[in-house]
Amino acid sequence: MSTTEQAVVGQGFSKWWFRKGKVYASFIFLILFALTTLTPFLWMINASMKPLEAVEDLSPIPTIEQQARFVETVALPQADPEYATLSEDEQIAYLFGILDISSIRETISQAFPDMAGSELVDMSTLTASLSSSEQQTLRAHLASTQFSLAQYYWHYLRRNYDDVWNSEDILFQRYYFNSLFIAMWVTLLQCFTSSLAAFAFARLEWPGRDSIFKLYLATMMIPGVVVMIPNYTLMVFLRLLDSYTGLIIPAAFTAFGTFLLRQFMLSIPPSLDEAATIDGASPWRVYWDVILPLARPGLIVLSIFTFMQNYQSFFWPLVLIKSEHLRTLPIGMLYFDTNYGNQTNLIMAASVMNIVPLIILFVLMQKYLVAGIQLGAVKG
Numbered sequence: 001m002s003t004t005e006q007a008v009v010g011q012g013f014s015k016w017w018f019r020k021g022k023v024y025a026s027f028i029f030l031i032l033f034a035l036t037t038l039t040p041f042l043w044m045i046n047a048s049m050k051p052l053e054a055v056e057d058l059s060p061i062p063t064i065e066q067q068a069r070f071v072e073t074v075a076l077p078q079a080d081p082e083y084a085t086l087s088e089d090e091q092i093a094y095l096f097g098i099l100d101i102s103s104i105r106e107t108i109s110q111a112f113p114d115m116a117g118s119e120l121v122d123m124s125t126l127t128a129s130l131s132s133s134e135q136q137t138l139r140a141h142l143a144s145t146q147f148s149l150a151q152y153y154w155h156y157l158r159r160n161y162d163d164v165w166n167s168e169d170i171l172f173q174r175y176y177f178n179s180l181f182i183a184m185w186v187t188l189l190q191c192f193t194s195s196l197a198a199f200a201f202a203r204l205e206w207p208g209r210d211s212i213f214k215l216y217l218a219t220m221m222i223p224g225v226v227v228m229i230p231n232y233t234l235m236v237f238l239r240l241l242d243s244y245t246g247l248i249i250p251a252a253f254t255a256f257g258t259f260l261l262r263q264f265m266l267s268i269p270p271s272l273d274e275a276a277t278i279d280g281a282s283p284w285r286v287y288w289d290v291i292l293p294l295a296r297p298g299l300i301v302l303s304i305f306t307f308m309q310n311y312q313s314f315f316w317p318l319v320l321i322k323s324e325h326l327r328t329l330p331i332g333m334l335y336f337d338t339n340y341g342n343q344t345n346l347i348m349a350a351s352v353m354n355i356v357p358l359i360i361l362f363v364l365m366q367k368y369l370v371a372g373i374q375l376g377a378v379k380g
Helices: 003-047 064-079 081-085 088-098 101-111 123-128 132-144 149-165 172-203 209-221 228-237 244-252 255-266 270-278 283-294 296-311 315-320 329-340 344-376
Strands: none
Touching: 003 344, 064 081, 064 132, 064 149, 149 172, 149 344, 172 209, 172 244, 172 255, 172 283, 172 296, 172 329, 172 344, 209 255, 228 244, 228 315, 244 315, 255 296, 270 283, 283 296, 296 344, 315 329, 329 344
16 A cells, blocks of 8 residues: 555544544443443342342343242242142152143253253153252253243342331331431422522622622531531530431531522523512512522422432431431441341342432433533523
8 A cells, every 4th residue: 555545544534533433432432331330230220139049140140040949939839839849759740741842852951961862751761760969950950941030030029129128127118208208308498498598699789798608608618527516416405316307407508509599590680680679579579489480490400419418318317316217218228237238139129229219300300400500500
């Protein structure tokens, strides 16, 4: 290839790379990154629908032994309760009876490759020629022919999740209610108090407004651990330890929410306030009927962040709550791990149930979240 031809090929590749190559490479990278991120999550879901002995297997398809164990202990006893009372020879005879000749021949060939193509003999002659371990192998392969993957996952999904939800040792249902109850109340109160403060900082004129707002923002620089002891002392003084009120009230006020909503409200034209005031509207009417409806994207963004933060809150409930019936899910998961730490399938089922509300919230509010963040980034 001449120098001129090499130059032409190089220019063609460069044009392709800048027009399409970068896009394709970005897609491939993002897909690989997404798969890497999703793999632990998918494994958690898969492990929550398996028996304990199969959790460590990465493959979603059970082994022959696991398939046979499921069929012999679950599927066949459900279909015919008398199967569990049969001896090993009788179970083999039972399996021979429900299979056709071609299925039996194929199963024997899979279990004993050296017998492939040999003439099929009757069941008693075959079993008599096999050792005890070979009979177990034959029974496992015969049972695996009755295996249903959907039935397998559906059975263990119901059993594992039911064991967690109705656990006698851990009040999982109560923990679930407590987390949702506290997170929803905190979200409601934060949106209300933050919107009031944001309205005062963004729409009202009063001496020292900007200076006080800067001091208000400065509180965001203080680590939460620093104010933990003062907050706890205040809860002791107000006698709010070990109560819903003690978990809700301290979290009902936030500088972040005020800052976020203030930025949204600054993007609303001041002429709307002036028109409402000329029509005789009070500051409260301007806030409630004019500003608050227009700040809806910001309120949705704040509600998503607030709900997720308080639903997953761990340290403050751990310090404040002593009664078992007031524990939230993160605290409950700690005790659940203590009691069921060796039962990985139940731990994974509890973890999946723990994150279900967050997934639902994100799926339902995704478009509002993106639109709200984009709107809040533009002022004026």
